[in-house]
Amino acid sequence: MIAQPEPSSAAPEGKHASATAAADLVAPLVDALAPNLALRVEVWDGTAVGPPDVPTVRIRSVDALRRLLWAPGELGLGRAYVAGDLDIDGDIFDAVAALRPAGSQLRIGPRQVAAVITAARRAGALARPLPPPPEEARPRGPRHSIARDARVVSHHYDVGNDFYRIVLGPSMTYSCARFTDPAMKLEEAQASKHDLVCRKLGLDERPGARLLDVGCGWGSMAIHAATRYRARVVGITISREQRDSARQRVAEAGVADLVDIRLQDYRDLTREPFDAISSIGMSEHVCRARIEAYFSGLVSLLAPRGRLLNHAISAVGGAKMGRRTFMGRYVFPDGELLDVGDTVLAMEAAGLEVRDVESLREHYAATLRHWVANLEARWDEAIALVGERRARVWRLYMAACAVGFEDGGLAVHQVLGVARHLDGTSAMPPTRDGWDTGPVT
Structure with missing residues (x-):
């Protein structure tokens, strides 16, 4: 049970009686929807329930309760936060960690219905559902068709390259970094990740090798492979903003003669031969039903003994970002x-012959904390670029993912495979020793 309401020091002078009554109204509803919530809950009039030394969730409007009533769980919480009806004070990671059980378990069972309806009516929250914030995605068309995938990718990636520069920093790399030293800067850790991928793919053994980078983002992996190993790279993306930015960055890096950035779906690739293929943060968009076809199509492009590295977020047993989830509606439809x-x-x-599997789970938690810090440090600038609601989407989603990687609910794995050869030879090095070179400058 949550603690009894108490007047906040911020409550308007002379209004403690009415403020306490308001908190009295809200407390039973919060208790019914989210029992044992390890947070302080402050009502819109300044009164609060819960201990003072924990992160605070501020219910700024009765609309937050309406959203929770109509979408109990993480979707209702997410909508309320994005809309600004609910806010979080204090450490965002601690608050998300406390909210996470409530977000996944908020359910109104038969025994709670009467109590919830009574409390909602008294609090003024018993009304028709509010429209969701406009940042919510509702893609149409056949799931994972080329046209729908393009719209889904645009929803997430075409929010403006300037915004991504704020979040990602100079490396412009939107995937897990690799911190060989906890004191490394984010840019150094991303270079370390790129170098690890290059070495696993054997680019250090074959200068001038032909690399396909699927889902190339803003071109950072392609640029690294070209500048350090003289690889000839084809990078593909279905985000126009990524394509345009990546081409500019390739030219600025002086490797336009080695790197070709294309606006192209992986399903439209011709039978071009490649010595290596990197798929970093891409297969999460493919879906389980199509994943074998995805790899089969890529393998058909590999030369004998060619290597493919898949770097992807994973979850035990798998997990879909469904329509009732915050991630599925706002982040990765x-x-x-x-x-x-x-x-x-x-x-x-x-x-493919799978030769190596490596988890970088803790590294992704650290990466996300860097991204959240980048966003918070330039919050006003980010809002000016994309609006407060979208900035809130990013802050909440990145903090939630960081917590997921820290508690083991999420993982990220690099899986390295080699195209089989009739004679059984793989051209793989006998050990991993040459892969880990430490910080990359």
Whole structure:
């Protein structure tokens, strides 16, 4: 049970009686919807329930309660936060960690219905559902068709390159970094990740090798492979803003003769031969039903003994970002996380020999904390670029993901496969020793 209401020091002078009454109205509803909530809850009039030494959730409007009534769980919480009806004071990570059980377990069972309806009526929250914030995605058309995938990708990635520069920093890399030293800067850790991928793919052994980077983002992996290993790279993306920015960055890096950035779906690739393929943060958009076909299509482009590295977020047993989830509506519509075991099986079914599996879970938690810090440090600038609601989407989603990686609910794996050869040779090094070179300058 939550604590009894108490007047906040911020409550308007002379209004403690009415403020306490308001908190009395809200407390039973919060208790019914989210029992044992380990947070301080402050009502719109300044009164609060809960201990003072924990993060505070501020219910700024009765509309927050309306959203929770009509969408109990993380979607209702997310809508209320994005709309500004609910706010979080204090450490965002601690608050999300406390809210996470409530977000996944908010359910109104038969025994709670009467109490919830009574409390909602008294609090003034018993009304028709509010329209969701306009940042919520509702993609149409056949799921994972080329046209729908393009719209979904645009929803997330075409929010403005300037906004991504704030969040991602100079590296402009939107995937897990690799901190070989906890004191590393984010840009150094991203270079370390890129170098690890290059070495796993054997680019250090074959200067001038031909690399396909699927879902190339803003071109950072392609630029790294070209500048450090003289790889000839084809990078593909279906985000126009990413394509335009990546081409500019390639030219500025002086490797336009080695890197070709294309606006192209992976399903439209011709049978071009490649010595190596990197798929970093891409297969989460493919879905389990199509993952074997995804790898089979890529394997058909690989030269004998060619290597493919898949770097992807994973979840035990898999997880779909469904229509009732915050992530599915606001962040990655149609996204799906695979169990790493399913990824391995799909790569093997596509004809690859899986040679290495590595988890970078803790590294992604650290990466996300850097991104949240970047966003918070330039919050006003970010709002000027994309609006407060979208900035709130990003702050909440990145903090929630960081908590997920820290508590093990999420993971990220690099899985390395080699195209089988008739004679059984793989051209793989005998050990991992040459892959880890420490910080990359």
